Amino acid sequence: MRIASLVVLSLAVGCSEYGVSNLTPLEPEVEAEVPDVVEDEPVPEAPTQQEPESDPPAQQPEPDPDPEPESDPEPEPLPPVVTIAQPGDLVFSELMINPEVVSDDMGEWVELYNTASYPIDVSGYTFHDLDYDSWELSGPFIVPPGGYYVLCAETDASLNGGVPCDGWFQRVSLGGGLALANVPDEVVLSRPDGVEIDRLEYDETWFTNGVAIGVDPSALDEDGNDDLDAWCDQVSVVSTGGEPGTPGQANDPCW
Ligand SMILES: [Ca+2]
Ligand SMILES: [Ca+2]
Ligand SMILES: [Ca+2]
Ligand SMILES: [Ca+2]
Numbered sequence: 001m002r003i004a005s006l007v008v009l010s011l012a013v014g015c016s017e018y019g020v021s022n023l024t025p026l027e028p029e030v031e032a033e034v035p036d037v038v039e040d041e042p043v044p045e046a047p048t049q050q051e052p053e054s055d056p057p058a059q060q061p062e063p064d065p066d067p068e069p070e071s072d073p074e075p076e077p078l079p080p081v082v083t084i085a086q087p088g089d090l091v092f093s094e095l096m097i098n099p100e101v102v103s104d105d106m107g108e109w110v111e112l113y114n115t116a117s118y119p120i121d122v123s124g125y126t127f128h129d130l131d132y133d134s135w136e137l138s139g140p141f142i143v144p145p146g147g148y149y150v151l152c153a154e155t156d157a158s159l160n161g162g163v164p165c166d167g168w169f170q171r172v173s174l175g176g177g178l179a180l181a182n183v184p185d186e187v188v189l190s191r192p193d194g195v196e197i198d199r200l201e202y203d204e205t206w207f208t209n210g211v212a213i214g215v216d217p218s219a220l221d222e223d224g225n226d227d228l229d230a231w232c233d234q235v236s237v238v239s240t241g242g243e244p245g246t247p248g249q250a251n252d253p254c255w
Helices: 002-040 042-059 067-071
Strands: 090-096 109-114 126-128 134-136 148-152 185-190 196-202 213-215 231-233
Touching: 090 185, 090 196
Parallel strands: none
Antiparallel strands: 090 109, 090 213, 109 148, 126 134, 126 185, 185 196, 213 231
């Protein structure tokens, strides 16, 4: 028994000397290497994700302000319709005083020209002469800037000699309407408050029967159209009835 216990003790001491010295240094070496590598890797990954987040917000505000101001101002320049025109904004530019393919009460017409830079609504304005004739224009009656407007005794082109019309006036002599006399007469356009926009006084020496008379394009103003010398027979033919005249279009030049 004593011999056996001595052998066991010597073996135990021998094992403890070798076993302890061999196991102790191995365990700390493996544990120290693993945490060092894991802690270093996540640190550099975080800053690389923050950098791209700061770049896009700086680029987004730059393209936005450019396309918006370019598209906004384009549809805005719409001139407002003016209802209170000033003298000379609308002028008499052409008259068919004595048509021949149809009767006067069917074929008379008057052309107005807008000299202003804005559209004019003359609903409620009065088309009259200096004694009996008077006719209040009913809307819609909007003349575009630089545009023409043709008022006819009869708007049906199959009845009025083939003239294209924009508006109508009651063709009646001696009150209740208006007529273009084949003798000295006047045409006046007045605002509802009585202010005259344009006036034209003519006599039978101004026109040729069956031909419209027009003012020269260079004299298209409220004073220029008062001069007989600025008027002349039209030669272009617009109507299907064949009588010379330029209703709704620029006048033929007189010189
Ligand atoms: Ca008259
Ligand atoms: Ca007439
Ligand atoms: Ca005038
Ligand atoms: Ca004309």
